[in-house]
Amino acid sequence: MKKIAVIGTGYVGLVSGAGLSDFGNQVICADIDKSKINSLLAGKIPIFEPGLKEVVDRNVKSNRLSFTTNVSKAIQDSEVIFIGVGTPESETGEADLSAVYSVAEMIAENLNFYKVICTKSTVPIGTGDKIISIIKNSQNSDVGFDYVSNPEFLREGAAVQDFLIPNRIVLGATSEKALNILQDVYRPLYINETPIVHTNVPTAEMIKYASNAFLALKISYINEIANLCEVVGADVHIVTKAMGNDGRISPKFLHPGPGFGGSCFPKDTKALLSLSEKLNEPMNTVAAAIETNDRQKRRMADKLFNLMENEIKGKIIAVLGLSFKQMTDDVRESASIEMIQSILDKGGIVKAYDPVAAKNMEKQFPNIEYCVDWQTAVKNANAVAIMTEWHEFRGLDLAELKSLLKSPLVLDTRNILSRVGLTELGFKFDNVGRKALK
Numbered sequence: 001m002k003k004i005a006v007i008g009t010g011y012v013g014l015v016s017g018a019g020l021s022d023f024g025n026q027v028i029c030a031d032i033d034k035s036k037i038n039s040l041l042a043g044k045i046p047i048f049e050p051g052l053k054e055v056v057d058r059n060v061k062s063n064r065l066s067f068t069t070n071v072s073k074a075i076q077d078s079e080v081i082f083i084g085v086g087t088p089e090s091e092t093g094e095a096d097l098s099a100v101y102s103v104a105e106m107i108a109e110n111l112n113f114y115k116v117i118c119t120k121s122t123v124p125i126g127t128g129d130k131i132i133s134i135i136k137n138s139q140n141s142d143v144g145f146d147y148v149s150n151p152e153f154l155r156e157g158a159a160v161q162d163f164l165i166p167n168r169i170v171l172g173a174t175s176e177k178a179l180n181i182l183q184d185v186y187r188p189l190y191i192n193e194t195p196i197v198h199t200n201v202p203t204a205e206m207i208k209y210a211s212n213a214f215l216a217l218k219i220s221y222i223n224e225i226a227n228l229c230e231v232v233g234a235d236v237h238i239v240t241k242a243m244g245n246d247g248r249i250s251p252k253f254l255h256p257g258p259g260f261g262g263s264c265f266p267k268d269t270k271a272l273l274s275l276s277e278k279l280n281e282p283m284n285t286v287a288a289a290i291e292t293n294d295r296q297k298r299r300m301a302d303k304l305f306n307l308m309e310n311e312i313k314g315k316i317i318a319v320l321g322l323s324f325k326q327m328t329d330d331v332r333e334s335a336s337i338e339m340i341q342s343i344l345d346k347g348g349i350v351k352a353y354d355p356v357a358a359k360n361m362e363k364q365f366p367n368i369e370y371c372v373d374w375q376t377a378v379k380n381a382n383a384v385a386i387m388t389e390w391h392e393f394r395g396l397d398l399a400e401l402k403s404l405l406k407s408p409l410v411l412d413t414r415n416i417l418s419r420v421g422l423t424e425l426g427f428k429f430d431n432v433g434r435k436a437l438k
């Protein structure tokens, strides 16, 4: 059992803090966002993440998990410090590492005994060395420390399960001593023989970017295949099923849609591309995946406008689903953002509904109407665009949908509605990678 501080209590920090305390460690989660910490101290989870509340509650109750805004004290009291702050995209496309570096400074100022500094945030290859030198240059004691790159692979919506039962753990360490300490931190995973990769810092950093960029590439590839399917009259779902039967390809991440979003793939692909350009080792594949993704998002708006025969001004469009995928309230880089903006640019009126993400989208679009349920959103609308594959939308009663809409126009960017049902009810509709049935 180790005393741990997790700095940054967002999607990754909070899940990691809760998970590490569930492994038996003593964890304090620290964040500079007072409202977030106050919510947690009041027993409320500031994000939507299935199963997280149960893990947080049971560990708070067992006195293994606590929360603070006092980052310095959290560092001083702990022997392992996890950095889990955000690394958003900067204006130039590179990762903005200001939060990571500011935490490194804080660690240097509060290095009162030997500690292991462990980065979970996704940081470009080479960042570990910079963190080490910031700490060395800024510390006012000669206390030793070791550094570990421990990238996080959890998926929002399945984050708790991914953390507690991961596919693999990657530990890029500067010393055996640090590895032994991390082995104690992750002891249950060593016991149940989770694959654990011990390597050096740059390799660990590279594993994270190589994995995310590969998944993004796969999505862009299948989206381009889907677009081609539309033209040649092929059915992308049958194509991907047969492709996925090949063990070399695997069926995962072969679902066509409106383009990838979220807090990781868009920024991580850009950060990797930016690094490769800086190092003069081009990554043309990643550049193409990014370009294809941008085009795919725009393509969804074009599909909607085609369905509406470009009569958008003054028309009401129901946008169902705001989060970048189902089971999360995260709207960062969501395809629905491009869709809403395109509708507004053409003078359309948006009525939006999402089971959990409306509050987050309101920060981006404060002036559109947010509805309490899908029925209210589609009532008297001229068209509907389904942007997120929530179960609730998979089970939409198409007859009810038709009775509420002003005109029966549907864009299904997730291919979750029955084409047979839509055709039988006389909807005019479009989806991704499959022609409408005649």
Ligand code: NAD
Pocket (backbone or CB within 6 Å): 007, 008, 009, 010, 011, 012, 013, 030, 031, 032, 033, 036, 071, 084, 085, 086, 087, 099, 102, 103, 120, 121, 122, 123, 152, 153, 154, 155, 156, 263, 264
């Ligand atoms: P987030 O924006 O949800 O949370 C970041 C938190 O850090 C915020 O609560 C913020 O207030 C806090 N913070 C910022 N500066 C701070 C400071 N100086 N001291 C203390 N707290 C500070 O971000 P996230 O989605 O949890 O992502 C964190 C990192 O993990 C990123 O690098 C991301 O790429 C990576 N990651 C994210 C996911 C994911 O699914 N979200 C998955 C794997 C890896």
